[in-house]
Amino acid sequence: MEIPSKLLEEVVEHFASLPGIGRKTALRLALNLLQKDEGSLERFGESLKSLKSRINYCTVCHNISETEMCSICSNSKRDKSTICVVEDLRDVIAIESTQQYFGTYHVLGGCISPIDGIGPDQLTISQLEKRVASGGIKEIILALTSTMEGDTTSFYLYKKLDSDELQITSLARGVPIGNELEFTDEITLGRSLLQRVPYKNNFSNNT
Template sequence: MEIPSAYLQEAVNQFASLPGVGRKTALRLALFLLKQSNDEVKQFGQAFLNLKEHVQFCKQCHNISDEPLCSICNNPKRDQEQICIVEDLKDILAIESTQQFTGTYHVLGGNISPLDGIGPTDLNIESLLERVSTGGIKEIILALSTTMEGDTTNFYLYKKLSSFDVKVTTLARGVAIGDELEYIDEVTLGRSLVNRLPYESSLKH
């Protein structure tokens, strides 16, 4: 049987268009909203109208921001000589939560992925090279996913950056804290053996 209201059907369709939301969940969510007060539902819908209308992207690092320059780029305490390359905001939040990084970021907006039709020109790479070419940058930290696409993008950036006088580093690969050795894939375990560290370094944190 079809849903007996075109408006409810439309709300269900919209929820179902979100990633990971099926039609049964979408109906459950729409019926939940229908039970809420008028004001609450109005706020709900309005939040998404405002989102697209008012959110900006930092003109330096392309992070999401309410100002032309984001709060990290605008912070005089952050080291402007270090740029950490990330895919999107979620990665910035993850790195910020470690409290181990005091530099700035550059949000690529994705990875190079020919299968998905995403090439270098679809990402914020040109503006990164501009940032580096103006000078004053000492280190670029590649912090992309350790997937095929992430590795491709890392290599592309490494090649592009090699003409500049900057140090290019990447996140350490190795055994995650809490991991049991028997369950680690052999590539990670192999690399962590090759790149083994002096024991004293593990006592630092």
């Protein structure tokens, strides 16, 4: 049976176009919206309509920001010589929550993915090159997910940026803390054996 309303069908299709939401969930969400008061729906719709045109990005790191320069880039206590390259805002939030990183970021806005039509030009890669070329950068930390797209992007950036003055590092890969060995995939476990570290390093945060 089809959804007996074109408008509802439209809302369902919009929800279903979001990642991780199928048609059944989309219908559940749309019907839930019908229970809400009209004012709340009005505000939801209005904020969606203006989302893309009204959102601003930091001119330095390209993270979402209300101000021209975000709170991290304008913080004089942050180490400006280290740039951590991430995909989007969520990664910045995740790394900030560790309270172990005091450098700055560069938000790419995605990963190179030819299948989705995303090439280097759709990302903020040229802006990163400019930041590096302007000098004062000592280390680039590539903190992209290790999927096909993430690894491709990391390798592309490495090829573009590699020079004697610049240290290019990537996140340590290994068995997550608390995970049991038997449930760790063989690639991760294999790499954590190859890249094993002196035991006493575990006692310190700065090794």
